[in-house]
Amino acid sequence: MSLISCENLSFAYEGVTVLQGVNFKIEQGDYLCILGENGAGKSTLMKGLLGLKKPSGGSVTYGEELQAKEIGYLPQQTPVQKDFPASVFEVVISGCLSGMGRRPFYGREEKERAARMIGLLEITDLRNRCYRDLSGGQQQRVLLARALCATKKVILLDEPVAGLDPLVTINMYKLIERINRKMGITVIMVSHDIQAATIYATRILHLGEDRQLFFGTKEEYRHSAAYHSFMDGGKAVHMWKKAAASESRKPAEEKGGTESRRE
Numbered sequence: 001m002s003l004i005s006c007e008n009l010s011f012a013y014e015g016v017t018v019l020q021g022v023n024f025k026i027e028q029g030d031y032l033c034i035l036g037e038n039g040a041g042k043s044t045l046m047k048g049l050l051g052l053k054k055p056s057g058g059s060v061t062y063g064e065e066l067q068a069k070e071i072g073y074l075p076q077q078t079p080v081q082k083d084f085p086a087s088v089f090e091v092v093i094s095g096c097l098s099g100m101g102r103r104p105f106y107g108r109e110e111k112e113r114a115a116r117m118i119g120l121l122e123i124t125d126l127r128n129r130c131y132r133d134l135s136g137g138q139q140q141r142v143l144l145a146r147a148l149c150a151t152k153k154v155i156l157l158d159e160p161v162a163g164l165d166p167l168v169t170i171n172m173y174k175l176i177e178r179i180n181r182k183m184g185i186t187v188i189m190v191s192h193d194i195q196a197a198t199i200y201a202t203r204i205l206h207l208g209e210d211r212q213l214f215f216g217t218k219e220e221y222r223h224s225a226a227y228h229s230f231m232d233g234g235k236a237v238h239m240w241k242k243a244a245a246s247e248s249r250k251p252a253e254e255k256g257g258t259e260s261r262r263e
């Protein structure tokens, strides 16, 4: 049985459908990259996978070994969250809360786990610093450590490199790769970076304006209409840069292919 299966999934806000026709399966150890323009429904889908947003149709099914509370999550950042007045250690250990049931205080196990993740992400020297005083790259490492506190199996990362400079971005990608390859944790990452996706991910899910355009391995993706229509004439690079800068939607004639694949 797959770790997570999505069948004919759709989502709506106040009766207006924002995403439909989503069909894909994630196996243990996969590294899935979810690509799509701003507004395509990527964050909504992440919340659906976490059980935080109820689908308007279709289903999300977890494998026997997985529960929603065992999924680590790094949410898309907002300016308010960047200003959070807590220490690095407090932010990281809060990732353990979902696994603690009704127990109100952190125990030794949680403190050790948080310290281990802080060490793993090489932010031990920041442990007592205030989260809001850190650089963007340091903050994302803290949030990655927090997400890892919640899981031994799967992490969902919503635009973990948004706003980071190129060198910090590469270091972040390398960390995520290590978490996937060395720790065996399944990674589901939302990104605008089509080139990084085809380097690091094993599978790609590409969302169009309100529906799935492609799901398959990255090798299949490189031969797909969805990929080529975006890469054609450098339009893709332009488009993804535009999306990353949170600019307005691209013109209709640049829209990608329509193929959709189900495993």
Ligand SMILES: Nc1ncnc2c1ncn2[C@@H]1O[C@H](COP(=O)(O)OP(=O)(O)O)[C@@H](O)[C@H]1O
Pocket: 013, 018, 036, 037, 038, 039, 040, 041, 042, 043, 044, 045
């Ligand atoms: N809480 C909400 N209420 C109403 N509409 C929403 C809400 N959140 C997102 N949307 C809309 O749903 C669509 C998908 O949003 P989102 O999942 O954030 O896209 P993405 O993460 O791909 O940029 C957008 O049109 C957005 O405006």
Ligand SMILES: [Mg+2]
Pocket: 042, 043, 044, 076, 158
């Ligand atoms: Mg989003």
